[in-house]
Amino acid sequence: MPFPKQVRLVEVSPRDGLQNEPSPIATATKLELIDRLAAAGITYIEAASFVSPKWVPQMADHREVMTGLTRRPGVTYTALTPNLKGLEAALECGVEEVAVFGAASEAFSQKNINCSVAESLARFEPVLERAKQAKVRVRGYVSCVLGCPYEGEIAPAKVADVSKALYEMGCYEVSLGDTIGVGTPLAAKRMVETVSRDIPMGKLAAHFHDTYGQALANLYAVLEEGISVIDSSVAGLGGCPYAKGASGNVASEDVVYLLNGLGIETGIDLNKLADTGTWITQAIGRPNRSKVSVALAAK
Numbered sequence: 001m002p003f004p005k006q007v008r009l010v011e012v013s014p015r016d017g018l019q020n021e022p023s024p025i026a027t028a029t030k031l032e033l034i035d036r037l038a039a040a041g042i043t044y045i046e047a048a049s050f051v052s053p054k055w056v057p058q059m060a061d062h063r064e065v066m067t068g069l070t071r072r073p074g075v076t077y078t079a080l081t082p083n084l085k086g087l088e089a090a091l092e093c094g095v096e097e098v099a100v101f102g103a104a105s106e107a108f109s110q111k112n113i114n115c116s117v118a119e120s121l122a123r124f125e126p127v128l129e130r131a132k133q134a135k136v137r138v139r140g141y142v143s144c145v146l147g148c149p150y151e152g153e154i155a156p157a158k159v160a161d162v163s164k165a166l167y168e169m170g171c172y173e174v175s176l177g178d179t180i181g182v183g184t185p186l187a188a189k190r191m192v193e194t195v196s197r198d199i200p201m202g203k204l205a206a207h208f209h210d211t212y213g214q215a216l217a218n219l220y221a222v223l224e225e226g227i228s229v230i231d232s233s234v235a236g237l238g239g240c241p242y243a244k245g246a247s248g249n250v251a252s253e254d255v256v257y258l259l260n261g262l263g264i265e266t267g268i269d270l271n272k273l274a275d276t277g278t279w280i281t282q283a284i285g286r287p288n289r290s291k292v293s294v295a296l297a298a299k
């Protein structure tokens with residue numbers, strides 16, 4: 001299949017990128033990050049997470065983040081909502097889109113959201129219904145699509161089952177998460193090919209972590225399959241608190257550089273994005289894991 005002409009980047013750094021940070025990050029820093037990302041041309045930003053502050057303390061300021069945003073036209077600001085409680089709180093903050101998050105692994109589902117995969121799907125149904133009433137779109141995540149920190153290998157058929165359930169429930173897009181970044185290109189290709197038997201390719205997104213340095217190769221493989229939505233995180237920030245060994249998401253700057261080289265449009269200003277990566281890593285005292293950002297800064 002030819003590469004897509006355009007790719008939409010879903011920037012997850014304010015949520016996935018920061019959620020695992022042990023020291024509190026000021027709300028003002030999060031807001032500045034979100035605004036700098038939008039100024040660089042990112043049109044879809046996952047800004048916060050309406051989860052329990054006991055589980056993920058770094059996301060405890062979700063209300064302040066969602067209500068403190070400077071909303072730029074053409075940019076969607078979204079948040080994770082694992083249950084009705086989270087959705088109601090997000091709606092109060094005027095959120096226009098949310099995401100539910102499930103897993104293809106039973107053990108990960110228990111560790112991450114304290115319920116089985118079947119229970120999670122039952123929990124998401126009223127979230128989807130309420131969101132529909134409120135005219136709020138819902139994205140679905142599936143974690144551990146290429147491996148689980150507790151169960152090891154995950155069958156593509158299991159990924160397809162959970163993805164199909166989310167899609168049929170009303171999620172407009174399903175994001176396939178290699179939570180611990182263990183995937184390799186052939187496995188990524190086969191997984192996407194299996195899931196796309198039930199869900200149109202245009203409704204799938206790739207959410208790859210770079211723990212084993214394979215994320216860009218895996219993205220290239222699934223772009224060839226027709227994937228046209230990619231989740232990424234500036235400076236490669238990221239990691240899930242409930243996935244031991246999970247490191248950062250693929251760096252947005254590296255993805256944009258790859259896509260530019262392939263002649264695929266994103267509408268993103270790479271230099272501004274790289275500056276944002278340099279700024280946030282300095283602000284929170286983390287190494288910049290984007291090779292492109294580091295290379296551009298050294299020029």
Ligand SMILES: CC(C)(COP(=O)([O-])OP(=O)([O-])OC[C@H]1O[C@@H](n2cnc3c(N)ncnc32)[C@H](O)[C@@H]1OP(=O)([O-])[O-])[C@@H](O)C(=O)NCCC(=O)NCCSC(=O)C[C@@](C)(O)CC(=O)[O-]
Nearest residue numbers: 050051052055082085086101112113114141143177179240
């Ligand atoms: C899902 C729950 C809440 C279930 O947690 P639970 O303990 O089973 O829930 P509960 O309904 O029994 O409630 C327990 C307490 O949590 C509160 N509570 C209940 N719901 C909420 C809420 N929405 N917001 C705020 N508070 C909430 C509730 O009010 C109560 O408070 P208490 O009475 O003890 O004071 C919990 O397990 C949780 O918050 N987990 C967080 C998981 C998480 O955020 N993980 C990281 C994101 S997922 C990810 O990173 C993967 C992804 C998406 O990036 C893709 C990939 O890479 O694979």
